[in-house]
Amino acid sequence: MSRMEQAMARVANPMRQVFVETVSAAMDTHPRLVVVLADITADAFTPASERHPDRVVNVGIREQCMIGVAGGLALTGLRPVVHSYAPFLIERPFEQIKLDLGHQDVGAVLVGIGGPYDDPVWGRTHQAPGDVALLDTLPGWTVHVPGHPAEVEPLLRSALTGDGRVYLRLSTQTNTSPQPALFGFRTLKHGRRGVVLAVGPVLERVLHATRHVDVTVLYAATVRPFDEAALRSAVLAADHADVALVEPYLAGTSAHLVNAALGHIPHRIRSIGVRRDLELHAYGRPADHDAVHGLDQASITAEIHTMFTQSTS
Numbered sequence: 001m002s003r004m005e006q007a008m009a010r011v012a013n014p015m016r017q018v019f020v021e022t023v024s025a026a027m028d029t030h031p032r033l034v035v036v037l038a039d040i041t042a043d044a045f046t047p048a049s050e051r052h053p054d055r056v057v058n059v060g061i062r063e064q065c066m067i068g069v070a071g072g073l074a075l076t077g078l079r080p081v082v083h084s085y086a087p088f089l090i091e092r093p094f095e096q097i098k099l100d101l102g103h104q105d106v107g108a109v110l111v112g113i114g115g116p117y118d119d120p121v122w123g124r125t126h127q128a129p130g131d132v133a134l135l136d137t138l139p140g141w142t143v144h145v146p147g148h149p150a151e152v153e154p155l156l157r158s159a160l161t162g163d164g165r166v167y168l169r170l171s172t173q174t175n176t177s178p179q180p181a182l183f184g185f186r187t188l189k190h191g192r193r194g195v196v197l198a199v200g201p202v203l204e205r206v207l208h209a210t211r212h213v214d215v216t217v218l219y220a221a222t223v224r225p226f227d228e229a230a231l232r233s234a235v236l237a238a239d240h241a242d243v244a245l246v247e248p249y250l251a252g253t254s255a256h257l258v259n260a261a262l263g264h265i266p267h268r269i270r271s272i273g274v275r276r277d278l279e280l281h282a283y284g285r286p287a288d289h290d291a292v293h294g295l296d297q298a299s300i301t302a303e304i305h306t307m308f309t310q311s312t313s
Helices: 003-012 014-027 043-051 063-075 086-091 094-103 131-135 149-160 200-209 228-237 255-261 286-293 297-308
Strands: 033-037 056-058 079-085 108-113 141-144 165-169 186-189 195-199 216-220 222-224 242-250 268-274
Touching (some): 014 033, 014 043, 033 063, 043 056, 063 079, 063 108, 079 086, 086 094, 086 108, 108 149, 131 141, 131 165, 131 222, 131 242, 141 149, 149 165, 195 228, 200 297, 228 255, 242 255, 242 297, 255 268, 268 297, 286 297
Parallel strands (some): 033 056, 033 079, 108 165, 141 165, 195 242, 242 268
Antiparallel strands (some): 141 222
């Protein structure tokens, strides 16, 4: 990216700006922190690099190398913070994530942007609706999906001071108001006809869709570990064991965990997210992609009403 493109991206993505500011400030007091980049957002870390020239590493457009370097740094006791677009951070170097981090049992903080289709102007290469599902094939990952820029800092600060493997998934789409940064699910509405779990930036659309529907709404900014106890408690408190799962990535990504949480409870589940049966070849805007995948306000409202107002079970 050019400097102008970087500046425009920071304006368009306040979550990314919070990330840069939080990590840059933390580097002044946490000597273990080291930022590893592959060109993306490198300009934004220039002030931090000037203060800590040995702790901001830009490997160029070499994403597999980026993760390998992070694994090596972690083996020396440092805490790497690795950043890029989600497809370059999770999909392209997945083997290195699996081996250099997971198999070596070392930690890092991966901070991704662009997924599922936040920047469609760059085309399919910059989209990653399957990033969380892919990480689900590996054990031991914490995954945060904040729904507002104000939720980013507390989640990130907790990750920076830890030792585990963390994926922080940032988005240009945000809710109007932040929620307290909880590692479990937060109950925002109580109801009797079932439960709707809203993940990160889709919360506002879910709240609008459920205004006149008698359901419990749970909010998740942290999806791994999955708060099975909170979901189970909400379902048992309702009259119907029906769950709608609304996620801003591949539809059904957390369905297996919903089923595990409710293993001994007969239940229905409806997964709302990026469609698995569709490959878009157009650019458009994020709102256009939402409409096609059923993640726009009208589609979510229709799905919620179909499931819960017509349910007789």
